[in-house]
Amino acid sequence: MGSAFSPGLTELIDSLRRLPGVGARTAQRMALHLMQRDRDGARRLAAALSNAADRVGECRDCGILTEQQLCSICSSPKRDRSLLCIVESSADVIALEQATDFSGVYLVLGGQLSPLDGIGPEELGLDRLEQRLAAGQISEIILATSPTVEGEATAHYVREMACEYAVRTTRIAHGVPMGGALEQVDQGTLSHAFLGRQEYGGSSQ
Amino acid sequence: MGSAFSPGLTELIDSLRRLPGVGARTAQRMALHLMQRDRDGARRLAAALSNAADRVGECRDCGILTEQQLCSICSSPKRDRSLLCIVESSADVIALEQATDFSGVYLVLGGQLSPLDGIGPEELGLDRLEQRLAAGQISEIILATSPTVEGEATAHYVREMACEYAVRTTRIAHGVPMGGALEQVDQGTLSHAFLGRQEYGGSSQ
Ligand SMILES: [Zn+2]
Ligand SMILES: [Zn+2]
Numbered sequence: 001m002g003s004a005f006s007p008g009l010t011e012l013i014d015s016l017r018r019l020p021g022v023g024a025r026t027a028q029r030m031a032l033h034l035m036q037r038d039r040d041g042a043r044r045l046a047a048a049l050s051n052a053a054d055r056v057g058e059c060r061d062c063g064i065l066t067e068q069q070l071c072s073i074c075s076s077p078k079r080d081r082s083l084l085c086i087v088e089s090s091a092d093v094i095a096l097e098q099a100t101d102f103s104g105v106y107l108v109l110g111g112q113l114s115p116l117d118g119i120g121p122e123e124l125g126l127d128r129l130e131q132r133l134a135a136g137q138i139s140e141i142i143l144a145t146s147p148t149v150e151g152e153a154t155a156h157y158v159r160e161m162a163c164e165y166a167v168r169t170t171r172i173a174h175g176v177p178m179g180g181a182l183e184q185v186d187q188g189t190l191s192h193a194f195l196g197r198q199e200y201g202g203s204s205q
Numbered sequence: 206m207g208s209a210f211s212p213g214l215t216e217l218i219d220s221l222r223r224l225p226g227v228g229a230r231t232a233q234r235m236a237l238h239l240m241q242r243d244r245d246g247a248r249r250l251a252a253a254l255s256n257a258a259d260r261v262g263e264c265r266d267c268g269i270l271t272e273q274q275l276c277s278i279c280s281s282p283k284r285d286r287s288l289l290c291i292v293e294s295s296a297d298v299i300a301l302e303q304a305t306d307f308s309g310v311y312l313v314l315g316g317q318l319s320p321l322d323g324i325g326p327e328e329l330g331l332d333r334l335e336q337r338l339a340a341g342q343i344s345e346i347i348l349a350t351s352p353t354v355e356g357e358a359t360a361h362y363v364r365e366m367a368c369e370y371a372v373r374t375t376r377i378a379h380g381v382p383m384g385g386a387l388e389q390v391d392q393g394t395l396s397h398a399f400l401g402r403q404e405y406g407g408s409s410q
Pocket of ligand 1: 062
């Protein structure tokens with residue numbers, strides 16, 4: 001018994017196990033596949049990981065992950081910058097882009113309001129959102145935050161802010177399962193929820 | 206529509222898709238996970254891949270993947286070098302090491318006899334096996350090649366060679382599904398098949 005893997009292969013397998021959804025057996029199979037049959041693939045992946053880890057940051061305007069100053073959405077002349085969809089993560093942007101034909105732009109909060117954890121409006125970039133609202137740059141805010149307690153609190157906060165500037169606020173329809181992560185919803189459901197978005201007001205939810 | 210991923214992220218996702226069993230959606234999730242939550246994991250994996258791609262070769266004696274001249278099995282004083290188990294790949298060695306308490310050593314052929322593809326005995330290192338047989342270094346050969354046409358042909362070839370030197374030849378019991386890859390068999394089945402290995406002779410299979 002005992003491991004028959006050399007230190008270099010053991011380290012490779014342990015590193016592969018840090019990928020989401022990859023267990024011990026899968027990591028072994030990946031490592032042996034790369035070493036036996038796709039060493040070019042291993043080198044290419046190493047370079048891509050190293051490049052991305054060093055260079056990927058956040059878009060200056062929307063906060064999505066990108067190695068560019070301005071992402072392809074924010075720099076596109078075809079996107080309507082007065083329509084602003086608010087999401088929690090870059091994965092949410094990708095999911096919406098793949099499932100809908102939304103022609104506006106996004107704001108990636110990078111999280112949810114959580115005062116006890118020290119995450120207030122400024123940590124999420126909501127102070128900059130207020131500046132944009134004050135400057136009259138936004139005609140509709142579409143809330144696509146998670147249907148969790150913190151996601152609801154975040155949505156409420158943004159709605160109150162938008163109200164002050166008389167900006168229309170909508171919310172993607174429920175259909176997204178409660179407690180579910182947006183990025184794991186199938187495209188059909190997500191598309192339906194996005195198209196069926198409702199006015200987001202005081203008494204009705 | 207269109208990809209919202211920057212070139213650096215697109216390249217990372219495409220590289221991750223070359224891993225076995227990883228589709229588009231999984232590769233996206235992996236890339237975003239690494240960039241958002243585990244950049245150290247990305248750098249560590251990059252280094253491990255690059256190191257392994259450059260340094261991993263084959264053990265001088267058995268041919269298993271390792272960056273060392275002699276693998277941990279071949280260099281162990283506890284292993285009986287007169288018991289030789291013949292397998293097709295490093296993955297097979299790993300599977301057997303995890304499922305059995307075999308105390309001998311291995312020979313990794315790296316393939317199967319396939320004359321039409323130009324793969325003869327020398328390509329598989331069987332000329333060196335003959336030298337070891339001739340030198341009287343081997344008391345038992347355990348055949349663990351695949352139950353496929355080429356695997357059978359390879360097994361027959363080795364058996365003929367062992368016969369010339371009057372070396373006992375056994376074969377791991379069938380129980381391994383026909384046409385199945387050894388590395389994908391569950392440990393229990395594989396352990397059973399290994400313990401129930403049979404004399405491998407002319408008239409009986
Ligand atoms: Zn952007
Ligand atoms: Zn070895």
